Amino acid sequence: MDVRQRARSPLVTKVGLSVVFGAVTYIMAGLLEAETSNSTVFGLILSVFIGGIVFVVQFLVDTERRIDQMQRRLDETLGHNQREITDAFQRLYAATELFxxxxxxxxxxxxxxxxxxxxxxxxxxxxxxxxxxxxxEKVAGFLKDLGESGDVHYDGEDRDWLLGLVRVAAQSVDSVGVVVADEAGRPVVNAGLWHRDLGIRYLDEELEAVGRGVVFRQLFVLDAASFAADDDLVKLVRRHERVGGEVRLLTPEDIPGTRAATLFDFLVFDQTLSYESTPATRMKDGPPLLMTRLVTRPDRVHDRVRRFDELWRSARAVPPAE
Structure with a gap:
């Protein structure tokens, strides 16, 4: 059934019902005429009148139904448009706020x-x-912690922070590396950092930074004075010197006051940010697990700067290579 046939069907129904009611009225009028001797014209007029009323009533009912349908559709359309407009304004407000x-x-x-x-x-x-x-999500959390508390923690050794800080340093990098003995009694510097890929890349970045005019001061705090003669430590010192850094060694007897009990690895960049790496735990027969922290709170960074300067003054310069 095409569109025209579907549109014509309700009209045919209305006309048919009107004719039926008119015919019934005419028959009843004919019966009444036989009893009362009224004219045929009256019956015809009455049947047409009743049929017209039926047709008009159907038309009014159908019109009301269509108006109700249009009202519902209009309400749905208005509601949908209102939601879209509200969402658009909310997105616009969010975009404006973000900008x-x-x-x-x-x-x-x-x-x-x-x-x-x-x-x-x-x-x-x-x-x-x-x-x-x-x-x-990680970047958002990093920026949130950095902005709100000034301290950012990372469970593990974070290479991106360390190398990134060396790349953006503009003035100075002061570093403290604690040298302790492993199970065999050999010295281990910065939890073995310099024997890993991270340590090698750090030295490469240090060389680039020295070329920009950044001053590097590397302080190795020895757990035993005998470590100063260790071949691996001496080689590490020379590597720092070759890339342009200044290196000093601090033996236990030269550590001022009670600092020996509170020493840990840390670096201070441009005297405004401290990068700290401390052992969190140690697995059996495995390397220690590290915890990394960035500190930007001025009072705590100032404490690290003061601590480094105090240790640096007490340390000894490394004799030049023969």
Missing amino acids: GLVETAPVETEGLLRLVRSVAQVPKDRLATRLAEAEL
């Missing part, structure tokens, strides 16, 4: 915009998307 935050952020605006553009280019692969979301 305002970007403009007032202490970091470079272009970097934040580049991050947003890069997020839009992430492939729609489910695994890749989940990885991107996890990395964004």
Whole structure:
């Protein structure tokens, strides 16, 4: 059945019902005429009148039904449009607020915009998307902790922070590395950092930073005075010297006051941020697990600067190579 046939069907029904009611009325009028001797014209007029009333009533009922349907559809459309407009204004408000935050952020605006553009280019692969979301969540947590508390913790050894800080350092890097004995009595520096890929890359970044004018002071705190003659430690000292860093050794008898009980590995960058790495625990027959922390609170960073300067003054310069 086509559209015209569907539209014609209700009209045919209305006309048919009107004719039926008119016919019934005419028959009843005929019967009444036989009893009362009224004219045929009266019966015809009455049947037409009743049929017309039936037709008009059907039309009014159908019109009311159509108006109700149109009202419901209009309400649904208005509600849908209202929700879309509200959502659009909310997105516009959020975008405006976000842009305002970007403009007032202490970091470079272009970097934040580049991050947003890069997020839009992430492939729609489910695994890749989940990885991107996890990395964004990590970055958001890092920035939140850095902005609110000034301290950021990481369970483990974080290479990105360390190498990134060396890359962006502009003035100085002061480093304290504690040298302790392993189970065989051999000295271990910075929990074995310099024998791993991270230590090698750190020295490469140190060389680049020295070329920019950054001053590096490396202090090795020895758990035993005999470590000063250890071949591996001497080689490490020379490696730092070759890339342009200044190195001193601090033996137990030269450690001032009670500092020996509170020493740990830390680096101070530009005297404004402290990177600290401390052993969290040690697995049996395995290397110690580390905990890394970034500190930006001025009072705590000042304490690290003061502690380093105190230890540096008490340390001894390494004799030049023969």
